[in-house]
Amino acid sequence: MKTDDMSMIELIGVSGNVLDDGVRETIARCHAVVASGRHVPLVEDLCERIIPIAPVQTMLERLAGELALGPVTVLASGDPLFFGIGRTLLGRFGPDRLHIRPALSAMQLACARFKTPWDDMAFLSLHGREMDTLAGRVLVCLRHTAHGKVMLFTDQHNSPDRIAALLLQTLEEYGAMELARTIRVQVGENLGLKDERLVEGDLARIAGLTFAPLNMMLISRESEAVFGPVLGLNEEELVHSRGLITKNEVRAVTLHTLRLPPSGVFWDVGGGSGSVSIEAARMCPALAVFCVEAKGEQQENIRANIRGHQAWNVRLVSGLAPAILSGLPDPERIFVGGSRGRLKEIIDICARRLKPGGRLVVNAVLARTAEQAPKYMLRHGLSVQVTRIGVSRWQETGEEQECVEDRQCVVDRRQPRQTTINPITIICGTK
Structure with a gap:
């Protein structure tokens, strides 16, 4: 030749x-x-x-x-x-x-068999991918697509039964089994071949079956999606304890400082109520958010907020930093909202694990934290910027009644009242 x-x-x-x-x-x-x-x-x-x-x-x-x-x-x-x-x-x-x-394609064949349009669905390929954040990615796709459909390209490791079991486990962990009952699964095996098989059912049924290696998995949501704001959740909309929450205005500046990427990995260390994690997840649906929190009460708040705002790309990591961080994937962004006296140790591991070009942001209420955090970051060669913000709010206090002479008349007067929030120092280190 x-x-x-x-x-x-x-x-x-x-x-x-x-x-x-x-x-x-x-x-x-x-x-x-x-x-x-x-x-x-x-x-x-x-x-x-x-x-x-x-x-x-x-x-x-x-x-x-x-x-x-x-x-x-x-x-x-x-x-x-x-x-x-x-x-x-x-x-x-x-x-x-x-x-x-x-x-x-196998996707087109599957949609034809199930008589489902595919121009409005999301697609995820699981070939050779880890399952660690899979459930969150699937649930986020169901929430963010107009008609709540996601097609999965599975493999021998990431099989339909295993995926269904993982989704059930995740929804049970966050107390969202009502959502599980609205999810429908369809699987097409060996499409176009003599031994083709079509299977339909809920998550529990699919989790109990076995499937041939060649298959496509269509997951759909029967309930309508509820779309809230991408950014701008108020403190009253987030479950928290005794006012322990990153305040609205501080949260907005913190997220601006983080300059979140559309995808990748984000650590929220000392997550508290999870307010920063929830807003980050809603802004960036493809971002894998790991919210690290040691206190049981706060962990319950985080679960409630994940469930309530359907921020399924947030994964609660129960444990104390810095030790618990060793099992997480390397991040593009890190936020430290609380250190419980371990600021140096946390910054040490965060600075080492942070990917090149990444950002590490620390919010400091105490003067000692505001003084130490920049020093620790500089020791690791990070480029540091420090911002101090103060917030004043004017709110109506209610109604004041006034009687007018010779007439039975009431005049409403709403009086503004100023409240201030403790100043916060925001330290940002860029690698």
């Missing part, structure tokens, strides 16, 4: 287990074929050189070598540009080296 420095990659989607004549002719003209184990029987009579599609990095290296000898076909399931190998191949070889022929 003639060597061609610009040999093409024929990226072909497969739906079911049949190749049409045009695809078979293309494969027969190629020097080699990249295929998964279940696609090998479709091509073994057409090409002698068959490259396994996994592991992907090894496949890419072999593919580059085979392209020096001639064109190569890559077989992929469904639409290779929809959570498929297409993105990887485009990134490695560039668009000029690829011809792409998509087929119906």
